[in-house]
Amino acid sequence: xxxxxxxxxxxxxxxxxxxxxxxxxxxxxxxxxxxxxxxxxxxxxxxxxxxxxxxxxxxxxxxxxxxxxxxxxxxxxxxxxxxxxxxxxxxxxxxxxxxxxxxxxxxxxxxxxxxxxxxxxxxxxxxxxxxxxxxxxxxxxxxxxxxxxxxxxxxxxxxxxxxxxxxxxxxxxxxxxxxxxxxxxxxxxxxxxxxxxxxxxxxxxxxxxxxxxxxxxxxxxxxxxxxxxxxxxxxxxxxxxxxxxxxxxxxxxxxxxxxxxxxxxxxxxxxxxxxxxxxxxxxxxxxxxxxxxxxxxxxxxxxxxxxxxxxxxxxxxxxxxxxxxxxxxxxxxxxxxxxxxxxxxxxxxxxxxxxxxxxxxxxxxxxxxxxxxxxxxxxxxxxxxxxxxxxxxxxxxxxxxxxxxxxxxxxxxxxxxxxxxxxxxxxxxxxxxxxxxxxxxxxxxxxxxxxxxxxxxxxxxxxxxxxxxxxx
Amino acid sequence: xxxxxxxxxxxxxxxxxxxxxxxxxxxxxxxxxxxxxxxxxxxxxxxxxxxxxxxxxxxxxxxxxxxxxxxxxxxxxxxxxxxxxxxxxxxxxxxxxxxxxxxxxxxxxxxxxxxxxxxxxxxxxxxxxxxxxxxxxxxxxxxxxxxxxxxxxxxxxxxxxxxxxxxxxxxxxxxxxxxxxxxxxxxxxxxxxxxxxxxxxxxxxxxxxxxxxxxxxxxxxxxxxxxxxxxxxxxxxxxxxxxxxxxxxxxxxxxxxxxxxxxxxxxxxxxxxxxxxxxxxxxxxxxxxxxxxxxxxxxxxxxxxxxxxxxxxxxxxxxxxxxxxxxxxxxxxxx
Numbered sequence: 001x002x003x004x005x006x007x008x009x010x011x012x013x014x015x016x017x018x019x020x021x022x023x024x025x026x027x028x029x030x031x032x033x034x035x036x037x038x039x040x041x042x043x044x045x046x047x048x049x050x051x052x053x054x055x056x057x058x059x060x061x062x063x064x065x066x067x068x069x070x071x072x073x074x075x076x077x078x079x080x081x082x083x084x085x086x087x088x089x090x091x092x093x094x095x096x097x098x099x100x101x102x103x104x105x106x107x108x109x110x111x112x113x114x115x116x117x118x119x120x121x122x123x124x125x126x127x128x129x130x131x132x133x134x135x136x137x138x139x140x141x142x143x144x145x146x147x148x149x150x151x152x153x154x155x156x157x158x159x160x161x162x163x164x165x166x167x168x169x170x171x172x173x174x175x176x177x178x179x180x181x182x183x184x185x186x187x188x189x190x191x192x193x194x195x196x197x198x199x200x201x202x203x204x205x206x207x208x209x210x211x212x213x214x215x216x217x218x219x220x221x222x223x224x225x226x227x228x229x230x231x232x233x234x235x236x237x238x239x240x241x242x243x244x245x246x247x248x249x250x251x252x253x254x255x256x257x258x259x260x261x262x263x264x265x266x267x268x269x270x271x272x273x274x275x276x277x278x279x280x281x282x283x284x285x286x287x288x289x290x291x292x293x294x295x296x297x298x299x300x301x302x303x304x305x306x307x308x309x310x311x312x313x314x315x316x317x318x319x320x321x322x323x324x325x326x327x328x329x330x331x332x333x334x335x336x337x338x339x340x341x342x343x344x345x346x347x348x349x350x351x352x353x354x355x356x357x358x359x360x361x362x363x364x365x366x367x368x369x370x371x372x373x374x375x376x377x378x379x380x381x382x383x384x385x386x387x388x389x390x391x392x393x394x395x396x397x398x399x400x401x402x403x404x405x406x407x408x409x410x411x412x413x414x415x416x417x418x419x420x421x422x423x424x425x426x427x428x429x430x431x432x433x434x435x436x437x438x439x440x441x442x443x444x445x446x447x448x449x450x451x452x453x454x455x456x457x458x459x460x461x462x463x464x465x466x467x468x469x470x471x472x
Numbered sequence: 473x474x475x476x477x478x479x480x481x482x483x484x485x486x487x488x489x490x491x492x493x494x495x496x497x498x499x500x501x502x503x504x505x506x507x508x509x510x511x512x513x514x515x516x517x518x519x520x521x522x523x524x525x526x527x528x529x530x531x532x533x534x535x536x537x538x539x540x541x542x543x544x545x546x547x548x549x550x551x552x553x554x555x556x557x558x559x560x561x562x563x564x565x566x567x568x569x570x571x572x573x574x575x576x577x578x579x580x581x582x583x584x585x586x587x588x589x590x591x592x593x594x595x596x597x598x599x600x601x602x603x604x605x606x607x608x609x610x611x612x613x614x615x616x617x618x619x620x621x622x623x624x625x626x627x628x629x630x631x632x633x634x635x636x637x638x639x640x641x642x643x644x645x646x647x648x649x650x651x652x653x654x655x656x657x658x659x660x661x662x663x664x665x666x667x668x669x670x671x672x673x674x675x676x677x678x679x680x681x682x683x684x685x686x687x688x689x690x691x692x693x694x695x696x697x698x699x700x701x702x703x704x705x706x707x708x709x710x711x712x713x714x715x716x717x718x719x720x721x722x723x724x725x726x727x728x729x730x731x732x733x734x735x736x737x738x739x740x741x742x743x744x745x746x747x748x749x750x751x752x753x754x755x756x757x758x759x760x761x762x763x764x765x766x767x768x769x770x771x772x773x774x775x776x777x778x779x780x781x782x783x784x785x786x787x788x789x790x791x792x793x794x795x796x797x798x799x800x801x802x803x804x805x806x807x
Contacts, residue, residue, distance in 0.1 A: 086551065089620075097775040104779065167767075402620055
């Protein structure tokens with residue numbers, strides 16, 4: 001069945017599928033790495049055992065999430081070449097070095113610090129261990145820095161020239177790395193990672209509070225996560241707004257798709273809340289809209305004119321229904337996160353943070369919301385970039401490898417089957433760890449059990465009592 | 473043979489080094505996977521797995537570095553080779569994923585250990601075979617038009633590519649067996665030593681067969697290897713291979729523990745050198761040279777700045793990790 005499809009569509013499905021799996025685990029581990037650093041810092045500062053218990057509870061989950069990110073990342077580093085060879089040839093001189101820096105920094109991170117963080121507590125002493133934890137948090141951020149710079153360059157290319165072979169070549173690395181949409185995307189994505197992690201931590205805390213509201217570790221993690229949600233959710237909404245305005249400036253067609261604006265509105269555009277965008281007729285059916293609000297949001301003036309997709313040739317249109325809906329899912333979940341944060345502040349003020357089951361149930365339900373919002377946001381920005389891979393310069397249809405449909409159909413099927421099998425196991429294992437309540441004297445990762453994450457480090461398989469001092 | 477020593481050549485050597493580092497380092501731990509079905513479930517398998525547990529993930533990262541480096545510095549080669557070898561590359565990636573997680577889940581999920589053992593061995597076999605087929609298909613030549621691959625999606629499948637695939641499987645198994653000789657004791661070590669003897673013979677036969685066929689492939693291999701005066705230099709390579717094979721056989725018979733693995737590494741280095749003679753300065757044999765495929769100097773310098781700092785650090789840390797794990801291993805880990 002798949003083999004009858006257009007190979008371009010299949011290649012896009014495959015890329016989307018494999019990135020969708022890949023994006024989830026790093027988003028979680030970026031936030032979790034920082035959470036772990038905060039926990040350890042609090043433990044060092046206060047000496048309270050509960051922080052160390054939480055550190056050891058979450059580091060086991062971090063190890064698996066990080067491992068899943070590494071496994072799915074291996075595929076990504078080859079997929080540009082296998083399925084998007086023309087894109088690779090043309091953008092390699094610009095994007096290749098940045099991606100290589102991402103690999104090198106991840107490699108360096110694994111080599112140097114991850115093993116110490118996972119296994120080294122008793123061996124290097126608390127201060128050096130905390131330094132390693134900070135380096136891991138910094139390293140995951142640095143990894144995100146490079147990959148988001150690559151992604152942003154594809155959205156808002158800058159600092160490049162072209163050569164006789166039709167390749168993009170670097171002229172100004174500073175302009176390439178810090179291209180116009182990069183700062184906004186970086187902030188929006190890193191906040192998303194923090195929020196995602198806060199929601200997961202909050203859900204786990206709430207789950208255990210529903211069973212035993214006196215569990216001190218569950219209380220602490222729930223309280224920390226709710227602070228995070230209450231503080232970061234509003235900031236994230238502001239950051240998203242700023243990112244949207246940046247997109248309006250550089251990629252207006254994407255914003256038109258997000259808003260469902262097929263038509264131009266010379267005197268104030270309505271905000272379409274819901275509706276069914278119809279790409280064929282270029283209209284939004286059953287639209288529920290608020291007059292003038294879109295102009296007010298985007299231009300800060302209710303009567304400001306906003307052009308629609310009708311101002312562009314059809315060949316320049318992104319697929320509006322997908323972008324329209326993924327954007328609404330992201331924003332809707334963002335509003336629910338804001339509500340959760342606000343309710344937690346209310347409960348805190350009333351002194352019922354640990355004793356109000358409806359709040360806990362809501363927090364449990366919101367556990368996966370961050371992942372869904374990250375995926376929806378990612379779909380919005382990537383599908384909104386269509387029909388280009390490098391916005392305005394290189395079309396998606398001219399980026400793909402010269403492959404036949406059956407080849408891509410076969411690989412896509414294999415990826416789907418194997419990813420579901422493998423990542424379902426990993427996720428099941430994470431959920432099993434989360435189902436156990438945290439307790440005093442929590443144990444960390446046991447030595448002798450191999451962990452993919454351990455990387456180059458000699459720490460994991462060594463008996464702690466006989467370990468060499470890596471600090472020497 | 474006077475090549476100007478420019479940045480592109482430096483990068484060609486850096487990437488060749490990454491590929492070689494990958495081949496020998498992941499080679500022995502893939503080899504453990506290949507030998508896995510021959511080992512008895514229980515202590516023997518646990519010991520074999522423990523012997524590579526601390527280092528195998530780091531080994532595999534060189535593959536990411538090789539791919540990433542190729543994309544950055546030789547984007548045209550990356551864009552031509554990967555679509556040409558689509559099926560084996562995808563198979564390799566999936567094999568490595570399966571094998572990687574099997575490694576971990578095997579310990580976490582003892583009830584399904586038998587199934588994860590199958591996944592571990594199967595994934596290793598698929599990955600090793602696919603890597604060999606990739607090499608064979610590259611050597612036999614791929615169709616290029618303009619700046620793109622222009623062949624079909626089964627072009628890679630020929631008797632020659634299968635031969636190279638099988639050879640790589642055999643050679644990885646040899647590396648794995650000699651690694652076990654070095655790292656284990658008693659029954660398992662004796663068993664690994666027997667396998668290594670047989671695999672030495674098989675590996676030498678495979679090298680001879682591939683070397684005998686290569687000059688008859690289209691391209692300039694025959695000229696590179698057999699024409700005067702090149703032959704005076706190139707003839708030393710098979711001579712050294714023969715010597716190394718003999719030394720390996722002697723070392724295995726004499727009961728040496730470390731020498732077999734080190735000599736097997738030497739054997740790999742010689743065959744890699746032979747590949748270099750066949751290919752350099754092409755990156756897609758007979759089609760695209762490293763200079764044609766190279767990214768502009770601005771790209772190469774930008775990456776070299778970081779790579780020249782980070783790669784030595786990574787290497788020294790790797791060396792340190794291997795030094796820490798130089799001892800013997802059993803079912804409970806390193807001593």
